[in-house]
Amino acid sequence: MSLWKRRLPLICTIVFGIMGFILQLVPAFKSFLDIQNQWMTILFGFAIVIGVASLTKYHFKKIRQKPEERIFSYITFSSLIVMAVATLFGMKAETGIFNALYKNLFDYVYVPLDATIFSLLAFYITSAAFRAFKASSWLSTLLLFAGGIVMLGRVAFGPLMVFGELTQWIMSVPTVAAMRGIKIGIGLGMMATSIKIILGIERSFLGGE
Amino acid sequence: MKKKWYDVILQIGKPYIYLGMFIVVVVPFLAKCEMQTYETDISKTMYEKIESIYKYNQKNADSEMAILFAFDYGPSTTPENDPMVYSVLRHIFLREIPLLVWAPYVPYLDIAETRLNRIAKEYKAIYGKDYVFLGLAYPVDAYMISTGSDFRPLFNTDYYGNDVYSIPLLSKYYSYDNLGLVVSITSTSMPLFWLQYANALFDQEISVGTTAVSAADFYPFVSSGQFQGMLAGLKGAAEYEQMVERLENKIINKDIKVYLSDLYRDIDTSQINKKYFEPKFGAEEIQVAINRRSQARRGMSSQFGAHIYVIILILFGNLGYYFKNKESNKTTVTKAR
Structure with a gap:
């Protein structure tokens, strides 16, 4: 077992996992909890560096191996560098070329791109609803009716208010019951996985095995 | 055939x-059709929670409670989240509740800063005295946990580079002990982090405003009382907008156009720091501010x-x-x- 790739990360996971657990549970260690939080911030900083390094490595490899797709990698690189420089020098500045660049890139490139991607959802949902929302079995018919009532209930007024009341019931009774079941299941699964990781039983996060 | x-x-x-x-x-959006909506219990709970902080502050002037407002959303969901932010911030400023604001990711910062100062300007709020923008709280779980004791060592400075120890508001409000409520306006699973770190560990009360697609995830926590109400999607925003409009009409008691035009007219604006907002309203800006008051209802x-x-x-x-x-x-x- 290699020390740097497996043994050391495993020891760190076990030590810090158990330590984190104890720090949360024992009030006497509250001051250590603050130190741990400050360390976390520093570690997250390193994670960003690793992320950028990994992205750079991936795209350099892509440029070399897939010449027909290299244009996308060039766009990624140029976006990364321009936005990083503009943000570093322009975000906190009140005037100047970098501030203008940062403001314009954020307001007129990033915001519309992000909003456009999300707004496409409305069109996909419409098309999917038309083609896939079929009353083919009693379960799908139930889903269809519940969906229809909630859609009407969310925009209900006047004579449609009966759908509004039905929607409130659907959202606060059957939805809550189903979501609680799902969430309790997820919670138990997370607890079991966390314990397995802290005790070194689950090692897939180290890669291999 | x-x-x-x-x-x-x-x-x-x-x-x-x-x-x-x-x-x-x-078509309905361009035609500026407004739609009134019925008010649900979950939105009313959130409104009442903020009202209860106001009432508490009225009775306990030396131990007032503040609100921590988290801008947990990015540009993709601004049409749904912005109207929530506008009406909840209006409510807080109308009731003069001390306000702390942060954002967990870099792309959210710009959104937070513009929205916060825009609404603060409408109520003559003073930076550092009535509200503070703490800036980036990343990684957010560390900030949530450290707020259990004192978040100031993690921030060092606010968004504008002011030393956190020199800001008057932050000499009193730096931990959950003096926070009446955390409001998270989000399009992500951030309320679950708030639940784990602020509510479960420190018993901090939380209210949430979320997009309609995420709302179903959070209903169990509203019904269990772990969330003090929730604004679910654009409809939730429209409901809150109606409630705050009634309150604003009651408190300001005059036409909004006249109110905004007169706001900075007869005061010495040289005392106001123009770094945060320009202390004057142009005709176009007033119209935008009026339109923004019914943004969710037009969206409905x-x-x-x-x-x-x-x-x-x-x-x-x-x-x-x-x-x-x-x-x-x-x-x-x-x-x-």
């Missing part, structure tokens, strides 16, 4: 369906159109499938004979 009516329906091309959606969303008219359109499409689609199946079954039986 002549096509049957149901074949025509089932073969409607995607571009036409998309075009229909575009029209039903855009588009949502009404879109929902009715989807229901009609589902209905037509199912009728088409039903008659097509009926016809094909009939043909199979005839052939078998």
